[in-house]
Amino acid sequence: MSDDVPALDDANAVKPAADVVxxxxxxxxxxxxxxxxxxxxxxxxxxxxxxxxxxxxxxxTTLAHIVTExxxxxxxxxxxxxxxxxxxxxxxxxxxxDVVSPLSVPAWHDFPLRARLEELSGHAVYGxxxxxxxxxxxxxxxxxxxxxxxxxxxxxxxxSGGIILDGDLLDGESGYAGQIGHFVVEPGGRRCVCGTQGCxxxxxxxxxxxxxxxxxxxxxxxxxxxRTGDLVGRVAASMCNAFDLSLVVVGGSVxxxxxxxxxxxxxxxxxxxxxxxxxxGARITPSRLGESGPLVGAGAVGxxxxxxxxxxxxxxxxxxxxxxx
Numbered sequence: 406m407s408d409d410v411p412a413l414d415d416a417n418a419v420k421p422a423a424d425v426v427x428x429x430x431x432x433x434x435x436x437x438x439x440x441x442x443x444x445x446x447x448x449x450x451x452x453x454x455x456x457x458x459x460x461x462x463x464x465x466t467t468l469a470h471i472v473t474e475x476x477x478x479x480x481x482x483x484x485x486x487x488x489x490x491x492x493x494x495x496x497x498x499x500x501x502x503d504v505v506s507p508l509s510v511p512a513w514h515d516f517p518l519r520a521r522l523e524e525l526s527g528h529a530v531y532g533x534x535x536x537x538x539x540x541x542x543x544x545x546x547x548x549x550x551x552x553x554x555x556x557x558x559x560x561x562x563x564x565s566g567g568i569i570l571d572g573d574l575l576d577g578e579s580g581y582a583g584q585i586g587h588f589v590v591e592p593g594g595r596r597c598v599c600g601t602q603g604c605x606x607x608x609x610x611x612x613x614x615x616x617x618x619x620x621x622x623x624x625x626x627x628x629x630x631x632r633t634g635d636l637v638g639r640v641a642a643s644m645c646n647a648f649d650l651s652l653v654v655v656g657g658s659v660x661x662x663x664x665x666x667x668x669x670x671x672x673x674x675x676x677x678x679x680x681x682x683x684x685x686g687a688r689i690t691p692s693r694l695g696e697s698g699p700l701v702g703a704g705a706v707g708x709x710x711x712x713x714x715x716x717x718x719x720x721x722x723x724x725x726x727x728x729x730x
Contacts, residue, residue, distance in 0.1 A: 425485045426707035427475050427526060429468070430535070430699040431455075431494035431518075433509050433562035433611055433658050438471040440479055441491070441704025445546045447697050448485070449478050461512040469525055476526060490522055491707020492532035493699060495563045500580035502532025508562045508612055531710025535559050536583065538702030539692065540567030540574060543654045545705055548693040552652055556644045557692075558585060560637060561657035564606040570648060574709075586610070588640045609636045611659045622659050627666060633659065634667035638674030638689065645675070645684040656692030656699075 425440040425448065432455070439450035451471040455464065472490075479485045496507035504515040522530045540557035543549040549557070553572040559565050564586035568575045575582035586606035587599055594603030595613065607613050611622040614629060625633075637660070641653040653675070660667055671689045679687045692698045 423485065424488050425479055425483070426488055426704050426711070427472060427479070427490045427528070428700045428703035428707060429472060429490060429492045429522065430538075430703045431468075431492075431496075431505065431507050431510065432535075432699055433495075436468045436471060437700055438468075438475045439700040439704070440475055440483065440485065440487075441701060441707070442485075443708060445542075445701055445704065447700055447704070448483055449475060450700060451475060455509055457509075457511055459512065461514075461516055464510050464512055465516070465518075465521060469521075472522065472525060487526070487528060489528045489707050489711050490526050490530040491538075491703040491705065491710065492519065492522065492530055493535045493538035493703040493706055494518070494532070495535045495559065495561065495565055498532075498534060498580075502530075508610075529710070529714065531707050533706045534565055534567065534580070534584070535561070535699065535702070536565035537567035537574060537576075538706045539654070539656050539698055540569050540583075540702075541705035541709065542694055542698055542702035543656075543692060544569050546694065546701060547698065548654045548690050549652055554648070554650050555652040555654060556583065556585075556641070556648070556650055558637065558641070558653060558655045558660075559657035560609060560611075560633070560655060560660035562611045564610045564637075564657075566644070568644070568648060568650075585640045585644065588643060590636045590639055605636055605640050609633045609659075614659070623662060625663065630663040630666040631670045633663060634670030635674045637667075638671035639678060641671060641689050642675045642678030642684070642687070645679045645687040646681055649683050651684070651687045653687065653689045654692055655689060656694070661691060661695070 428439045428441045430437040435452045437452045440448045453467045498505045503519045505518045519530045536559040549555040557567045566583040566585035568583040587604045589603045591603035595607040597604035597607035614622040
């Protein structure tokens with residue numbers, strides 16, 4: 406297996422809680438922050454509700470409070486050394502999350518989150534999209550552990566994806582490789598924020614479901630849960646056919662909240678459309694990391710960034726996982 410999916414038996418990895426990264430996730434409903442060791446252990450965490458009707462600085466103050474809390478706890482509660490910060494977010498972002506426009510934080514339009522967190526923490530901040538972070542986490546410790554080829558999908562406020570191919574996390578020209586939310590699943594369907602009609606994100610995301618039904622996704626009917634699974638299953642089949650994959654791992658509050666109804670519908674549709682000899686029998690499965698996935702993923706992004714930085718400075722020493730080319 407290649408560098409991007411970390412090994413768990415690395416003899417050079419530090420003891421749990423000796424070194425940590427501060428993991429930060431901008432989720433659909435909550436900001437989260439935690440401490441993640443080089444072996445993927447989430448040793449502490451905190452969260453704060455995202456308020457949709459406040460200004461950008463109020464949102465940042467909320468996030469900064471829990472990040473500061475983790476920085477303090479690393480030293481006082483865990484006697485740990487913070488090595489850096491890992492950051493994950495959905496929505497429209499720049500490469501590395503220099504600026505972010507998450508769907509769940511409408512006040513943040515091109516908000517300079519990376520620079521603000523670097524100023525707050527005094528550490529380098531490494532950022533990536535939420536589904537790519539989930540792909541790293543699930544390949545490291547979750548449902549795709551030991552798998553060199555798979556796709557991870559988040560179905561939450563938005564819909565996004567990340568691809569591990571031959572052990573490497575695909576980035577693409579601008580960092581958006583695997584963003585399946587803009588596959589067209591309903592030609593002539595709802596207008597997406599990207600301008601196209603019928604994108605998966607415009608039909609199956611939490612925000613789309615709320616707009617279609619007039620109710621939050623948490624109050625969805627059986628038919629809505631089944632339709633959402635069917636739409637995600639269509640795109641999962643396309644990914645398996647295009648990239649020669651046999652596994653799709655799905656996380657995010659909407660998919661996990663819909664549970665077996667969503668996953669059964671998605672698997673039935675995947676079976677119907679993944680018919681190539683190499684894709685037949687592909688599986689779609691829930692994230693094994695559950696509610697810890699976003700923070701473990703953000704932590705994985707942080708460790709990956711630290712390793713890349715160490716490679717540019719050969720004399721530097723840093724714990725190993727997750728690796729990156």
